[in-house]
């Protein structure tokens with residue numbers, strides 16, 4: 001018997017499922033997973049969702065330990081919002097290149113250039129950048145958060161595509177954009193979408209706002225991963241071309257057995273999101289690694305930007 005024996009793989013998976021279930025009890029842990037995680041992780045997650053839903057879920061969890069299957073900024077957010085809980089990120093290298101496209105020093109310089117502007121920072125950012133901002137937003141609420149700001153001038157960091165999308169929806173405010181982008185969403189080209197539309201003429205095209213402007217212009221719907229899931233459930237269309245990371249296909253298929261989903265390119269994979277495997281999750285719970293903490297001098301400010309976002313959105317309910 002060797003590693004590629006399917007029987008062996010199945011047995012190993014069952015072993016890991018049992019181990020994770022035992023460790024969850026032992027540690028009093030809950031597993032949160034982002035919609036881009038591998039199928040094997042989504043299968044064992046207690047709660048799945050987009051960035052916003054997971055941030056809120058972390059604040060509501062009663063458990064002592066949160067195993068966050070996502071990327072570093074998500075685990076940092078959960079840690080800051082829940083200082084009394086232990087937050088684990090199973091793979092410490094799971095980062096976000098977009099979050100690294102801005103530094104605190106550069107943001108401070110920008111603020112000096114526009115002292116009258118407020119800073120709205122996309123959740124895909126470091127705790128230090130959040131600490132330097134006035135409020136956070138996610139892709140599901142960026143338009144509403146910017147609309148809710150009393151300032152007319154907004155420095156929007158670090159995603160220029162999301163920023164441009166917000167600018168189009170909030171024309172009465174001046175948005176100063178940062179030159180950051182998601183390397184995964186930027187990969188999708190207009191040509192690839194047009195090709196997919198030609199192949200599947202009856203399909204609707206749904207895109208994440210981190211996509212390029214020319215790609216978003218082709219979309220029937222633009223929204224966060226949770227937004228896309230909700231849209232598909234409510235749509236009478238039977239076929240969809242998905243303009244976001246391929247991990248979303250799992251939940252889309254689970255929720256809509258009669259509908260078909262196509263990826264416009266095989267390249268739509270976030271390598272960081274895919275780092276977490278069942279084996280690493282089991283190790284994480286077993287060895288309590290990697291515990292994510294944020295220095296309190298940063299957390300005290302960054303927590304406020306996250307809480308403000310949640311407060312604005314909760315008040316709208």
Ligand code: 13P
Pocket residue numbers: 035049050051052124138139140182208210223224225226
């Ligand atoms: P969502 O909030 O839409 O899940 O997006 C998270 C993300 O990181 C997109 O790249």
